[in-house]
Amino acid sequence: MALLPINTVLPQLMKALHTHTGVVLVAPPGAGKTTRIPLALLEDELFANQRILMLEPRRLAARTAARFMAAALGEQVGETVGYRVRLDTRVGPKTRIEVITEGVLTRMLQHDPGLEGVGIVIFDEFHERNLHADLGLALCLQAQALLRDDLRILVMSATLDAQAVAKLMGQAPVIISDGQSYEVATHYLERQIEARLGAATSVARIEAAVVRSISDALDKHEEGDVLVFLPGTGEIRRVESRLKAMKLGSSVQIMPLYGSLPQESQDKAIAPAVPGIRKIVLTTSIAESSLTVGGIRIVIDSGLSRVPRFSPRTGMARLETVQVSLASADQRRGRAGRLGPGTCYRLWTEAEHKLLVPLSRPEIAEADLAPLALELAAWGVADPLELQWLDPPPQAAFSQARSLLVQLGALHADGSITAAGRQMAGLGMHPRLAHMVLSAIPLGLGELACELAAMLNERDILKGDPATPNADLRLRLEALHMAMRSGFEYSSGDFGRVEHGAMPRLQHNTKESELGSAMKAPLYHEGFSVDLAACKRIWTEAKQWKKELQLTRPYNTEDVFACGLLLAFAFPDRIGQRRAQGSFRLSNGRGATFAQMQPLSAAAYLVAAELDDQGTDSRVYLAAPIDIEEVERHFHSSIEQQKVTAWDESVQAVRSRTYVRLGALLLKDMANHSPHPDEVLAALLNGISEQGWATMLPWSKAANQLRERLRFMHRHDAEWPDVSDEALTESLGHWLAPHLHGMKSRGDLQRLNVVDVLESLLSWEQRRMLNEWAPTHITVPSGSRIAIDYSDCEAPTLAVRLQELFGLKQTPRIARERVPLLLHLLSPAQRPVQVTSDLASFWSNTYFEVKKDLKGRYPKHYWPDDPLVAMPTSRVRPKNIQ
Template identity: 50%
Template sequence: MNGLKSILDSIDLPIKGSIADIRMALCKGRNAVVEAAPGAGKTTLIPLTLLDEPWLDGRRIIMLEPRRLAARAAAIRMAELIGEDVGATIGYRTRLDSSIGPSTRIEVVTEGILTRFLQSDQALEGIGLLIFDEFHERSINADLGLALSLESQSLLRDDIRILIMSATLDGEEVSALLGGAPVVKSMGKAYPVEVRYMSKTVGSGRAYTSTGPDFISRVAGAVWKALMEGTGSILVFLPGSGEIKRVAAALMEREIPADTVIIPLYGELSKEAQDQAIRPSPEGKRKVVLATSIAETSITIDGVRVVIDGGLKRVPRFSPSIGMSSLETVRVTKDSAEQRCGRAGRLGPGLCVRLWQETENSGLKDKSTPEIMEADLAPLALELSVWGAAPEKLNWLDPPPAGAMSQAKELLYHLGAIDKTGAATAHGRELARLALHPRLAHMVIKGRELGLGSIASSIAAFLTERDFVKTGLADRNQDIRHRLEVLSGDDSQGRVDIDRSALKRVRAAAAQIRRQLGIREKDEDSDKAGLLLAFAYPDRIAKRRGETEGRYLLANGRGALLPASALRQEYIVAASLDGGERESRVYLAAPLSLSDLEEYFKEDIEERDIVEWDQAQRCVSARRQKHFWELLLSDSQLQAPDTGKVLDAFINGVKLNGLNALPWERASQALRERVGFLNRISGETGKKFPDLSEGRLLADIKEWLGPWIDGMTRLEHLKKLDMKAIILSILTWEERETIERLAPMHIIVPSGSRIAIDYSGERPVLKVKLQELFGLDRTPAVAGHPVLLHLLSPAGRPVQVTNDLAGFWARSYQMVKKELKGRYPKHYWPDDPTQAEATKGVRRKK
């Protein structure tokens, strides 16, 4: 290129002092790492100075930038330096915008573009150098792109060079990943920056990340003070576009100087609006640029002397419980705070105002968590499947977490994108070709098959870009069909306040999807939006809970709340929701008909015959149910249920209610007690019988009770049972005879009475009137064990308890006799009970 060297020689940027080392590193080896301070000029100067390197041999340089704005700004700046228009030697390529020509040698691309290059040509023919700029941001696309590039370099292109550039990344760690690549450091040229902090604390816990009125007032106050005290433009860091608009409104309410222009800067703005923030202020004016973290790196905003750091940023966080990512407001990290502060010292001495106390610095994280550790890994898992490599076979700074990868693969398998081995299917390869999340790509392709491709493209674009319905109104209108009406231009009623820039982006994204898939734009039935969303989010199909308004159960089992919505249908699909602890709040949804659910998801609908115990009705319930995941679609009485299942359910009911639910009569209970007594003394008798304890009977209940309750379904049916016969059936004939011999039910006492023995306690008990034992000189026994005698008065009242009848006669009888004779004078009370005749009644037996 004529004159390129002389042009570059005339540029005075700090990185120039390190260019020779970078050239040497890439000449001698394949990889290198550049650590350069903000403002060193690495983004613009390094690619240009490497264009004529012999090893490049006329091939292209691909430089990755983390954001669309940074990619475009870098290309424009390099083109300006060499006096050309963008699209000639220098070009850029992003998802919705590109400027590339046949002679383009340097392409600045967003990080996802490199993955598309690699998937279409793993050898990257025609490319000689890959530059990963601002790699410290550690986006998931950058990590994936580097892992795939390293494998391509290892297996297919040993001549391709890889250069990693960053201001704050640990260069040695990256060097090790690149096989011990040399690290070139450039200190840059930074002017001193005075750092000021707040004098009092903001609060704690959630107060740190609150962006409410106090935060807006604090930021606006700091900006106003800086305007009053100094000169030069001001760069203000805020977490999102909502806060940017609110701070701008707050500043307009104050008496700011007339020479001040307030300019927003965030990713969704148009190119023209973004350029206005970057280029120098109009003559006689100074800017207040209200920016997100997009302004931390890669771009230079001319004229900035003051930085006001709100201390917050928004990062995507994936919630496995709802299967989606959402933006979370978090505190700035130390490395980001330093990057922001450095923006004030690019042109001369500057000022950085941090809206937190200096003592709070110790509570900040050193650096952001790599996105790969917290992100939805479904897109990455699909790319790896298409590439044909398991994650553990690639080189990563931080490998993707195994649990999140497993969940991602489960989703891809459900979408039909991979097979059981994890290999990409033809459908999965088609999904990967679209610059969409696999869920949305699947939805668009299914929509195309059903003749709903146009509306599916609109939904996918809308869910990928920012909502164009302004905040507040969006909260009151959760029906996504209203958004589709706006997209189609049917908003003649003016029902909503529209962000026209965001609307334009969504329409452009939808048009791009249609072009990729050869879909013609046409009017389609927006009432099918719910069906299309169901293809993308089957886990978020929801059914209303009974008649409770606004409360739904999601197919994944979570609860969901859809407050104050025009949606009243029984089934909906949630397109956007949060990850609330108890239930998710739904922000966008569409109705789904049961007929569509049953027609298009029949493979996921399971018909279950539910035979179970209904404790409330105290009977067996037999139902035929249709389930979609955790949702009950239909429930009807099951005719002729399986008898085995009925028996099992009835057995469970008996277990639940306990053995007391059975009609035990005294004889059956007594039999169990006799067996229990004999088992306790089995060591003495050598006889062991079946365990008839409550615990064992419950454990084996089906075995011994099952044959007797066949056909029963209600608890009241148990009244028909003969429990003694059932218990006897557990015993053999031999066991029954042994029980009768060792533990009889009765003992015949001297009076001739047949008295039942009580085996319910630890020892057998015989309750008998004292008079009926006259003439007996020893205690009756069973199985060699004396019974415990409960001696009773003629009226049946307790008199004495003993297991030594002879001792009672000898030591206690005379005293007892005296008392009983006084109470019962007509009864016979002999002086020597051992020689007397037993009697049942009042008179002595003749």
């Protein structure tokens, strides 16, 4: 075996593993850590007769590392060295080194927490901080502390905060290895590509810049293969198409490299090119670390990566294109210097480079935590803080994940796992999909659910004309079965064409009136391209799950119409009710729309399986219709009936309705003809409170006067009821409710006698005292009975013509002579000429001046010289004075 840089630190590493249960190794790309260290451990007596588990963040890296190590031993994969990844296992009875993906480790730990027979667990490329890597390390550390104090843990990475990991592992020793790399010349753009992360136009600009850079690199460099980093498979295919259109010649081969590519194609992209051929490898971040792509001397980096983002606010995950971190950019650049001096073209400016974040955020901070929460519950941990984490799960996202699992029946309200939850955890799929499969089995739909689950794990298998979109998952299921029946071979290449008439059960241009409640005949179908490679992966995964669950029922063509129901089991929070053509309200309260009109736009109800998390309404990409009868039958435990008796402002009356709801969806709205009288009363009082009792009640002149008299009495004696605005508002139920029996509307309220309502607040003694203390009227010397105005409870007022008070020496008093009235002395025209509460002073000091003025204006009226002995009159002059 060739001497690798990692060999120089192997003795130090072995010594550390003999004396410590945890070690951190920092080694740059190309040092040989991935393939050399497991083989070295195989020969160490510390791990004699024990298995070595090495975790890789990606399936491609796991298979490649296992094949390389097996070849170094002169063996086939599956002998001493094997691997376990999703849908592919190559291990045998003699296998001692198992290269696995992190999800596989979680399954192994759940099945055997002590990892019996395992001597060491190696976390390779830990800097990628995948969710399962963080979880796997946390579980291994607890297993080590509680069950296996002899279990070794080795964390390896090229770019890592080694001290933080070492501290997490109990101050584990840190070993640093030099790498073997050559000088890499780095070139930046002189001008920024506008709106790098914006709309489709900016994506097209970046793709165009990539193509130009590839062309320039081929012209400038006569040898060396090219590795191009792009954010996703869509960009890879479009760049590939552009390059093929350039006719670069037979000496240049264009090879995609991404996770879902068939293994043969992946192997071809990784292997060195044959002599005389230059290779252009278009890849995602899958080639950043772990993999060595043979022959690479030139790297072209778009500077973009696609990462999952989860929103606890909406409960939805999406893929988001982001700028790479400094660490990732350096990893990519280093790929050009593995074999000799290389060149890296970075499609961003030096100014932009200085703004890159040092490290990418760990997936645990951004991802959907429902799988993590279920794994922890299956492990027996309700609170994630019971474990040791480099970065603990965010509280909001974890809380949302637990709420979802409770809704799916996987957890009890206290966070402990249910029997169904344990079954779900054992299936090794997302809890939503596991719940769907387990719920489908009793209905005889388990086989279809496995296919649907596998399909939802893949990218969309159909590509069609954007002008005639179709988000219906049933179309994809039928395409899957057509692909299966044809042996996944419509034509050469990855894609086959589904032409007009190829799917006879799916009708074209069905009218909305013909759709029926289940929409059993929607769907455009001509001209769709089917991704046959993806179909084959889906079928293989579904077949494996069916085998594990012992599902053997043959496919029934009618099963496809249960697609919506199955999706509802997985996404009960995304059952949608149409609110307008193409627009839906989801049961979680969010909105959802189709970007363009299509057959599903007319569905009364649907379930959204894939949507984004942008704006007020999310855009629906994949969905299936569902019957309301299916919703009511299978989700009855989540459906709530709510009887609401409330004031309806539009009709000014109390209305009682029964609402049937599924989350935020109103399924039924029915009149309730027998509401409870107490509920009617409460609703009527609410209506009066909202509208204002002053306007809702029939306040007569007598009622208003009585209220003012009561306010006057309360002002002088707190034992009397408080009828101020504030008091009446706060005590509405006390003073008004007893008089509202049988009433429901504003019209009914007009029958109220408010005088009686207010008098009911008084005791018998208070009623007797009221007229004595606060009379409604007072008789003046002229014999007239004048009303007292109590609107100002501080100073009740008597407005009376001056001539009617002749002969009255003192101001009239109420409240048993305690309170003088405020006199408004009026002219014959009923206009105030004087306001006083001291009538005696007025007669002696002011009357004569007022008399002069009034006599001049009203000469025919009686204006005596001595008002104290004059005859009072309500006429122009007393009868006996002419």
